[in-house]
Amino acid sequence: MTCRQYKDLMMGYLDDELDNAQKRTFEKHIESCKDCAAELEQFKKLKNVTDSVKLAEPEDVLWEKYWSGVYNRFERGIGWLLMSIAGIALLIYGGFKAVEEMVKDPTVSAILKVVILAFIAGLAVLFVSILRERLYFWKKDRYKDVRR
Amino acid sequence: MKGGCGQEEALIERCRRGSRQAYEIIVRKYMKDAYFIALGLVGNREDALDLSQEAFFRAYNNISTLNSKWGFFPWFYQILRNLCFSHLRKRRVRQSCSLEQLAENGAAAFADDCAEPSAAIEQTELHKQLWQAIDRLDEKHREIIILRHFRNMSYEQMARALFCSKGTVTSRLYYARKSLKEILERQRGPQTR
Numbered sequence: 001m002t003c004r005q006y007k008d009l010m011m012g013y014l015d016d017e018l019d020n021a022q023k024r025t026f027e028k029h030i031e032s033c034k035d036c037a038a039e040l041e042q043f044k045k046l047k048n049v050t051d052s053v054k055l056a057e058p059e060d061v062l063w064e065k066y067w068s069g070v071y072n073r074f075e076r077g078i079g080w081l082l083m084s085i086a087g088i089a090l091l092i093y094g095g096f097k098a099v100e101e102m103v104k105d106p107t108v109s110a111i112l113k114v115v116i117l118a119f120i121a122g123l124a125v126l127f128v129s130i131l132r133e134r135l136y137f138w139k140k141d142r143y144k145d146v147r148r
Numbered sequence: 149m150k151g152g153c154g155q156e157e158a159l160i161e162r163c164r165r166g167s168r169q170a171y172e173i174i175v176r177k178y179m180k181d182a183y184f185i186a187l188g189l190v191g192n193r194e195d196a197l198d199l200s201q202e203a204f205f206r207a208y209n210n211i212s213t214l215n216s217k218w219g220f221f222p223w224f225y226q227i228l229r230n231l232c233f234s235h236l237r238k239r240r241v242r243q244s245c246s247l248e249q250l251a252e253n254g255a256a257a258f259a260d261d262c263a264e265p266s267a268a269i270e271q272t273e274l275h276k277q278l279w280q281a282i283d284r285l286d287e288k289h290r291e292i293i294i295l296r297h298f299r300n301m302s303y304e305q306m307a308r309a310l311f312c313s314k315g316t317v318t319s320r321l322y323y324a325r326k327s328l329k330e331i332l333e334r335q336r337g338p339q340t341r
Contacts, residue, residue, distance in 0.1 A: 011318045011325070014297070017303050038153040046329050050297040053275050055184050058193065067172050069197070074168070118328045 001029070008038055014043055095120075155218040164211055171211075174220055175204050181221070182228055182301060189232040191283070199235055204230040218308075225309040233287055263282035281331040289324035296321060 009026040012018040102108055102116065105120040124134065149211050182203060187196035207214075207224045219247035282293055295309065296300045306317045 007322055008315065008318045011321045012303070015303070015321075031187055031334060038191065042329060043325055046325060046332070049274060049278055050293070050328075055298055056186055058183075062183075063195065066183075066197075066201070069166070070175055070204045070208075071172075074208070077209075078207070083264065108203045110166065 001025075003033060003036055004049070006030075006033070006127065007039075010040055010043065014047055156220055160214060160220060162215045164207065170209055178221055178224065179204075182224070184298060185225070185294060186228060186232050188259065188298045189229070189235065191279075194234065199231050200228060203231050206231075222308045222311065226311070229291060258315060277332060277335050278328075281328050281335060283322060284331050285327055288320060289327055292317070292320050292324050293328065 006026060006029050008016060009022055013023060013026050030040060092102075099116070099120065103113060156174070159170045159174055163174070167246050179200070182200035183196055186200045186203075187193060190199065191247065192197055196284065207220075209230065210227075241275050282290055285293065292310075295306050301309065303314045307314045310317065312320075
């Protein structure tokens, strides 16, 4: 084994993750390798410092209210969903009514009616096109199930 | 942080059928781990609370994609870490409000809504230096230090949470500690080496 391979054992030795045989192998190596022994000493010092750092425990009330914080997000999620659906429905209905009124209104010039209808038709074509493209790429995406 | 036990699988199954009570049991089981890992990664109590709760919320919404054999926590951890790192990247918290700035700007800066390791750890001067050093590690190294030292996770648990082998955990831990040691040595100057 090379020193590089012993370095992997060194971490396990430091964190008490080695079995007895691995421990003996590593101890035997550091008896004869000054570099690895010195490095182990440095890592031990570092571990003493990191082990002495404790994250401050918050007050109990944080844990008592923790679930309600998660639960509130569920409620808000439902609220946003209902509001978005209703908003889109209102927008479509209002838009349809406005266009209907405009088409029926004899005072609005025919050119303006054609321009607005063309604008709406253009928007609809763009929307369908983007939707179809997204759907196509989503179906073809080989990595869609890969966790990132 | 054991994953995939029978009781947990049953709870996950109930969550899939829409049981919030079952999910509450899971949340209560892992909330401390989630909060402290987020705190270690982002260094701010309010952000840690918000991010960990958001991770639980997102996990519930995607619970159908969880393979119960993995256990809840490793899968949940992926959501949590992505949220924390994305939060850090967006706000550049640690770059824009580092400890050096806090030291320069004095106590007033501590009231700012930014990374505040002093709030996260009970500290001495040495601990402050250590936190600064952890702050300078890259994401992969920082998270492995947090998992090992602040949550005391075993190599097996870390391997499950990071979806990698124990060998990778060992190697990553070696380089993380090596970087940490070098950064600390640079901070403390040649006389302490």
